[in-house]
Amino acid sequence: LGADYQNGFDAIFPKLAEKYGVPLYPFFLDGVAGEPALQLEDGLHPNAKGIDLMVERILPDVEKAIAVVKGNS
Structure with a gap:
């Protein structure tokens, strides 16, 4: 989707995933x-x-x- 989209994404979502302890799959449509x-x-x-x-x-x-x-239940 272009460099602007990727830069915006990379600035937000990895930090949110880390903050909330959730996995991040960066781009569902990759490939x-x-x-x-x-x-x-x-x-x-x-x-x-x-x-x-x-x-x-x-x-x-x-x-x-x-x-x-499953390991946490």
């Missing part, structure tokens, strides 16, 4: 945004292949978060 083969015709939303890639990439972080919660 999908800007890839026509992974997007619907609108050029904004992921298609099924794009969603599969998004899930594949975030799954390890989600599994770690679940393990932490």
